Amino acid sequence: MELPDEAATEAFGAALAPLVQAAADSGLVIWLSGDLGAGKTTTTRGLLRALGHTGSVKSPTYSLLEPYVVSRIALYHFDFYRFNHPDEFLEAGLDEYFSGAGICLVEWADKALPYVPQPDIDIQLRVAGSGRVASVQACSERGRACLSHSAL
Ligand code: ADP
Ligand code: MG
Numbered sequence: 001m002e003l004p005d006e007a008a009t010e011a012f013g014a015a016l017a018p019l020v021q022a023a024a025d026s027g028l029v030i031w032l033s034g035d036l037g038a039g040k041t042t043t044t045r046g047l048l049r050a051l052g053h054t055g056s057v058k059s060p061t062y063s064l065l066e067p068y069v070v071s072r073i074a075l076y077h078f079d080f081y082r083f084n085h086p087d088e089f090l091e092a093g094l095d096e097y098f099s100g101a102g103i104c105l106v107e108w109a110d111k112a113l114p115y116v117p118q119p120d121i122d123i124q125l126r127v128a129g130s131g132r133v134a135s136v137q138a139c140s141e142r143g144r145a146c147l148s149h150s151a152l
Contacts, residue, residue, distance in 0.1 A: 001152075004131040009039040012134050013046025015152055019121070020047065020103050022149035024073045026142060027101045029117050031109045034125035036081075039132045040107045043123065044077050047105075051075070060107070064092060074102040080111040089115040121147065 003009045020028065032040035045057040053070045060066045060079040068075045076097045080089065089095070089112040098104055098117045109116050120143030124135045136152050138144040 001134045001136075002128070002131060003039065003134055006039075006042055009042040009125075009132055009134075010046030010049070013043035013048075014050035015150060016043070016047045016123075017050035019146045019150040019152070020051065020073065020075070021071070022146045023103060023120075023142070025101055027098075027103065028121065028142065028146060029098060029104045029106065029119045030121045030123060031119040032105060032107045032123050032125065033109070035127065038125040038127055039134070040125055041079075043125065043134070044105050048075065065094065065097070074100075075105065076102050077105045077107075078109075079107040080116070081108040083108070083111040086112050086115055088112075119143070 001012065003012055032043060034040055041059045048057050048068060048070060051070045051073065053068055058066060060077050061081055064078060066077045078094070095115065106116060118139065120140045122137045122139050126133050136147065138147045
């Protein structure tokens with residue numbers, strides 16, 4: 001999917017809202033893959049706004065985790081870019097967030113391997129010219145079921 005500008009990336013994130021709502025009772029792990037500046041946080045912002053979040057959406061680059069509760073959905077936005085070692089995932093006790101009904105959105109999941117759980121949905125973003133390109137892949141049965149609830 002081609003995303004010519006920032007607004008298109010936010011709209012792409014917004015299109016993920018029905019998918020996330022379909023997983024509200026079961027939990028879901030979404031990896032946001034792609035280089036620095038590829039649009040991972042912008043996608044998350046579009047999703048949160050579409051779910052009804054009106055506050056700011058900051059990158060969790062320094063905090064590791066920004067938690068939200070919106071439309072009675074718990075959403076956890078992670079960014080492991082600053083990890084020096086994957087063990088930091090366990091040391092920070094982050095595994096517990098992945099076992100409940102929350103929606104986990106993970107930037108730089110590869111820096112927390114093998115401890116970070118595998119995704120139900122993998123979203124790949126890349127820079128293309130002055131815009132971005134996104135692709136969405138279901139990686140589990142749950143991911144496939146949720147994806148069928150979206151237009152993506
Ligand atoms: P990441 O979280 O992947 O590092 P961000 O979401 O923070 O990236 O976005 C980095 C920059 O790219 C921001 O300035 C954002 O406005 C811009 N951006 C996002 N999507 C697009 C797009 N489709 N075209 C051009 N610029 C974009
Ligand atoms: Mg980011």
